[in-house]
Amino acid sequence: AQKITQTQPGMFVQEKEAVTLDCTYDTSDQSYGLFWYKQPSSGEMIFLIYQGSYDEQNATEGRYSLNFQKARKSANLVISASQLGDSAMYFCAMRESTDKLIFGTGTRLQVFP
Amino acid sequence: GAVVSQHPSWVICKSGTSVKIECRSLDFQATTMFWYRQFPKQSLMLMATSNEGSKATYEQGVEKDKFLINHASLTLSTLTVTSAHPEDSSFYICSARRRLAQTSTDTQYFGPGTRLTVL
Secondary structure (H helix, E strand, O other), X not given: OOOEEOOOOEEEEEOOOOEEEOOEEOOXXXXXXXXXXXXXXXXXXXXXXXXXXXXXXXXXEOOEEEEEEOOOOEEEEEEOOOOHHHOEXXXXXXXXXXXXXXXXXXXXXXXXX | OOOEEEEOOEEEEOOOOOEEEEEEEOOOOOOEEEEEEEOOXXXXXXXXXXXXXXXXXXXXXXXXXXXXXXXXXXXXXXXXXXXXOHHHOEEEXXXXXXXXXXXXXXXXXXXXXXXXXXX
16 A cells, blocks of 8 residues: 555646645554655755644645644645746655655646746 | 755766765764665655664665665765666665754755766
């Protein structure tokens, strides 16, 4: 079974609009962490936001927020006020009891003017 | 913010040669670094976990003798692709583990990646 599922291979959004990138996960651990990374065409993986399984509040970092719904095992990334520079691949990842990150297959976001 | 560098950013080599890729944490010490491989339009696949001063831990299916990892200091890990062949052509990316500010957790900060092409 997939540990991290990103069902949207590609998304389009108009500049200045908000967009939600979906991520669901599967784990039996009580303690785990959820991460989102951005990968522009240059290839570098850029850390965006983190949510711990025990965090009661949704994480926010500037224009990024993580919509964490623990019972549904979802950790969607919300980007507000999209910018052209937000066009990239976005990966959701989970860390369970080990140091390892398990990545989803990614969502390609295209922001158009 | 945390900075991780990789060198070289790209390399082209002949089949049968060995290639060394360096991963450095520039403004922090990293006891643990990770090496990933990424094929075009695919996700990252963890190859191995590199711990300073000890042997690397390889993921299932990754050949230890082919992908040599050395983590000799708290700021440097190297990946050597030995006797490279065209099927080793890929994007190799490293990461270093660091404590997230104002949290009790760590995250991984990634290098810019190295594109290897084996002719």
